[in-house]
Amino acid sequence: MTEPWTVLRLIRTGTEWLEERGVESARLDTEHLLAHALDTDRLQLYLQYDRPLTPEELAAFRPLLRRRGAREPLQYITGRGAFRELDLQVDPRVLIPRPETEVLVQVVLDRVAGETDLEALDLGTGSGCIGLSLLVEGPFARVVATDPSRDALDVAACNARAVGPAAERFELRQGAGFDPIAPGETFDVIVSNPPYVALADAESLQPEVRDWEPSGALFAGAEGFDVLDLLAASAADRLRPGGWLFVEVGAGQTDPFAARLDASGRFRAASIHRDLSGRPRIVAARIA
Known part of the structure; x- marks a missing residue:
């Protein structure tokens, strides 16, 4: 059975991926991007680490992570x-x-x-x-x-x-x-x-x-x-x-x-x- 993409798994995987691309605040930025994709805040991520994401949520998050990996600033991605x-x-x-x-x-x-x-x-x-x-x-x-x-x-x-x-x-x-x-x-x-x-x-x-x-x-x-x-x-x-x-x-x-x-x-x-x-x-x- 395929391992589900939970909040925690996405944070860990996204952090490693951004670190490989030279992003200094990789963990923090991954959390911000995931919270933005889910229309929530970082605190809520900590309260639902084990929740699997829906295909729609994954589709919303992954392009944001790719943009950050291309070194686009976090604030430009979130707009805030x-x-x-x-x-x-x-x-x-x-x-x-x-x-x-x-x-x-x-x-x-x-x-x-x-x-x-x-x-x-x-x-x-x-x-x-x-x-x-x-x-x-x-x-x-x-x-x-x-x-x-x-x-x-x-x-x-x-x-x-x-x-x-x-x-x-x-x-x-x-x-x-x-x-x-x-x-x-x-x-x-x-x-x-x-x-x-x-x-x-x-x-x-x-x-x-x-x-x-x-x-x-x-x-x-x-x-x-x-x-x-x-x-x-x-x-x-x-x-x-x-x-x-x-x-x-x-x-x-x-x-x-x-x-x-x-x-x-x-x-x-x-x-x-x-x-x-x-x-x-x-x-x-x-x-x-």
């Missing part, structure tokens, strides 16, 4: 990405929200705690994860969120609608850099997770990043500083007195970017903050 208090729609039009960026939001919230009715600019919003988190969790009356990509703004708009009433204070504008900002328009906070990967570093990226995520949201010139230099040169002109700039940068970029801000003479001494892995990742500076 968790970020702080938000459950976001994500697809190849936007970067996948990451834990490092959750820390960026926390640094912002810590710095503006106790203030009220602030206005923020989320430069390069992508999925909208930063700006929407600021509206949901912080003292922000309004967030203007920009992105060069119309496709990305469509995803951000969808995520804003899911947030509820806060979406009324979330204004989307298309354009690169500060182009979408009107002359004389200023903010209390500018926050950005900009492109910062050097073109020469493309081959060193994981396939999930290099082959699937939007290149326009990843790469910023030969050294990765194209957008960071723009922020260092122009952000101060868009900040109100006492305003803050918060930027997530790549490995090895915190000190050079902080030095650029300090050299501008427009900011007080920039501070550097570490991500969850202890790596310097976030630069914060206040108008002098």
Whole structure:
């Protein structure tokens, strides 16, 4: 008699198959994919390890596993990405929200705690994860969120609608850099997770990043500083007195970017903050 494809057997087999293809989180990803195929959550899988799957359930699961084996990111397969208090729609039009960026939001919230009715600019919003988190969790009356990509703004708009009433204070504008900002328009906070990967570093990226995520949201010139230099040169002109700039940068970029801000003479001494892995990742500076 053929051994049935139970939940546990599928998890074990799927994990081994993904491990052979270089997927680092093979067990966790297999569980997420199986839960997605069964329209349940991972906890329920643990409660029904011995349940055989129907042919229809197997047919739903196997293509998902093949996609992950081809190194398509889990979040693009399921169409969802968790970020702080938000459950976001994500697809190849936007970067996948990451834990490092959750820390960026926390640094912002810590710095503006106790203030009220602030206005923020989320430069390069992508999925909208930063700006929407600021509206949901912080003292922000309004967030203007920009992105060069119309496709990305469509995803951000969808995520804003899911947030509820806060979406009324979330204004989307298309354009690169500060182009979408009107002359004389200023903010209390500018926050950005900009492109910062050097073109020469493309081959060193994981396939999930290099082959699937939007290149326009990843790469910023030969050294990765194209957008960071723009922020260092122009952000101060868009900040109100006492305003803050918060930027997530790549490995090895915190000190050079902080030095650029300090050299501008427009900011007080920039501070550097570490991500969850202890790596310097976030630069914060206040108008002098």
